[in-house]
Amino acid sequence: MLLLPLLLAFLPQTLAWGALGHRTVAYLASLSFTPHTTRLTNFLLHGQDISEAALFPDKIRYIPSFAYTRAWHYIDAADSPPHQCGINITRDCAVETGCVVSAIANHTERVGNDSLPLWQRGQSLRFVLHFFGDVHQPLHTEAEDRGGNEYAVVFDGRATNLHSVWDTLIANKHAGLGHDDEELAAWNWALWLHALNQADQPPERVCMRDPAKCALGWAGEANAYVCSYVLAHDVHGRDLGGEYYEGAVPIIEDMVRKAGRRLGAWVNAIFEDISLANLEAMKVLETPSPEMFVQEL
Template sequence: MRVPNAFALLCAIPAVHGWGELGHRTVAYLAEKYLSSAASDLVDNLLANNRGWDISDGALWADAVKHRRGYNHTGKWHYIDAADDPPRYCNVNYRRDCKPGPGCIVSAISNFTARVNDASLAQKQQKEALMFLLHFIGDIHQPLHTELLDRGGNDIHVNFSNRVENLHAVWDTHIAHKMRGLKAKEGDDAVLKEAAAVWAEELYAANEATVAVAECRDVSTAEKCALEWAEEGNAWICDNVLKPGVEWLKDRRNDLAGEYFDDAVPVVDELVAKAGLRLGAWLNALAAGRECAGFVVQEGERIEI
């Protein structure tokens, strides 16, 4: 088992749900702590609307919208199906795993990175691009969003706390909820927002004093960076998520809320922390590029989605 890496932000120039509401809100709140003033303005201005959304609400939008007419095709952008052979070996191959046409999470991150600062696009389109990024940079850090086997674990039914769950949902939601002592269901927004804010503060406090390390944050090479993140997440499939083997995981005598959960806790903390740090760096870089181009969103403009 690998131990979590301590790292800090560099000074900036199918039924899949990523981390679930708690995880996505935590990633967004953590990213917010690292934003430059220009990046904060970028997020605030593009998310401005009459619903009173904060950054964490924007990070949930991509999961809701994929069921709407005109957005059904976006579901395939939440993952990349690595056709590897876990737990024997894990790897991501872009040409093999990111299908032409629908694309995948790696190509989606690259595409929407470019669209946020595309002056030829309407502000509503820039806003959508931002919200997709808020979500997808979280999703790509959930290991099962980088795995083809059994639809990313959706078809692996397991015992978690004496309840039958699918492995994907265990990693999306149930591990995180148990870690944070929550019994709230997805959709209990006030409870989950508060829990996410506390988790983000803890992750920030744990990492703010560490030595800065090299980090992929060049938005001009978005596909390369996203692929690196996918490869890193996919390595956890063999090292942790599917390490016991599918048959062991499916055996209902094995409750994944025990030792399996204990091994998963530091992994989830590390990946959520990395997602928040990387999202913050990404938004800072986008905002810096926007300033250099003299590209400013009008203050207070309301863009309803």
Template sequence: MQSLLNVLLLFTTYLNLVAAWGSLGHRTTTALALLYIPQDHPAELLLQTLLHGQDPTTAALFPDRIRYIPSFAYTAPWHYIDALDNPPHQCGINITRDCLPEGCVVSAIANHTDRVASPSLPLWQRGQSLRFMLHFFGDVHQPLHTENLSRGGNDIDITFDGAKHNLHSVWDTLIPKKIVEIAGEKKLLNSNQWDLKNETEAAYAWAEFLYARYRGSTIAEEVYSVCTHDAAECSLRWASEANKWVCKYVFEGGLEELQNKDLGGEYFEGAVPIIEEMVLKGGRRLARWLMMIAWDLKHELAETKTDEMIVQEL
């Protein structure tokens, strides 16, 4: 009994760790996608049907929550693509060199897009793949999820606002969290009714802020015409775009400079527009993909909805 209790405690610890790892960015990417989907579009029904009414921003956290469970360990490589480049001197992704035989975020987006859109699969499998898809649209836009150096920065110890962290966690978690905290303090977000401790509400508030802030901007116009012709090619293009920031900013001054200064000041300020741009692009692109898939499945979705209504009436 004690052994079982220890396993459960360890498992709970993993869940708590993973649930906080980059979850604000993932929630916000998905919340932005919801803002870009027109009201009454079949994509709304797609999300409702395959997620069984679960909040999509919570569904987007599923891949992180299960990756440390032994039966799902095979999914771990899907969260990244390890570019074997040489930052800050040279950055770039080579799909045949950098995508592991077990898969990577580029191949995972392509695979799960196909599974979500496949009427031959049971709904529960398509719902699981939709959760992976929501998550990986966030991962592919995070620069350090496209870089091999020091395991994407996980092995690089730095200081952020006086505390010791690793560089990956700075980009995954600390910068997004600080952006939202500052915006809340300055009343830039609709913060009268939400508490920063409620991450879901914080993500929706940040998504609304980004949606309004960049409406009509060059970035918003750039992502309006989203690549939708081929899932593998499009996701590779997005990963390559994120990887460029590894040389242009993440490691621009070299490793020694990163380790010899607190990244919570000037470095943070320079990273803010990059994080905002990548989260915005991830959300916009996710919306277009969901809309594209749902439009092709609109007749199936309508029939599924009708069947559910009949069951409810009985």
């Protein structure tokens, strides 16, 4: 346990949507929380910044004891872009490992399961916060070239891969991360997207009766962009920091915006029938264990 923070410092930094995107989705969701949801979220996260909590699954997935969580970050559609895109849950979500669709459903249930200890429910809340970002990232719904990880491109003169372009580089350039610190850039972007949601988007309706069906639909929506734009043309070796970037920005905004709006409605629905008093009573009875502190790193 003492070595874990040191180990985290040396882990790979490739994150879905990058840290900026995940922070923005979490902040955007929090702007639509009810006061009740805000209180319960803060309780289960022990007051941790919600955008920091959303980074937890990426921070721990390369630790050997958490290796089983790696497949939860994506669903590998075995389709044929750019000619044909589409997700088949029985084909693309391995029963043995799970995928982002099954992970959203599973951890949604665990957050509201009062038979679980609070630290496990808090950990599952962190997974939910994170996986809503993942399921809305087009290349986290695609098997081609390992979701673009093996697709060599250039971005603003820097050699990289297509997955990193969509995870991090487009969002960072668009949201002005070079001029602000990460949390501030994410908060400002979330405020902008929230204003757009308030102006022209109806309240998101959530199909909580079948979380897997909901998540599958969102994954299919993101996957459609793989054919319509992400791999619509051969971009091998091209610099994507110009015209391609300009065309990608509206897609990034659309997906981050939807992820945050949907996540806000989702967490509100989870906590609607959960009492803060009951959680506080459970906390009094719980015995601290080392596992309780891993989730806050």
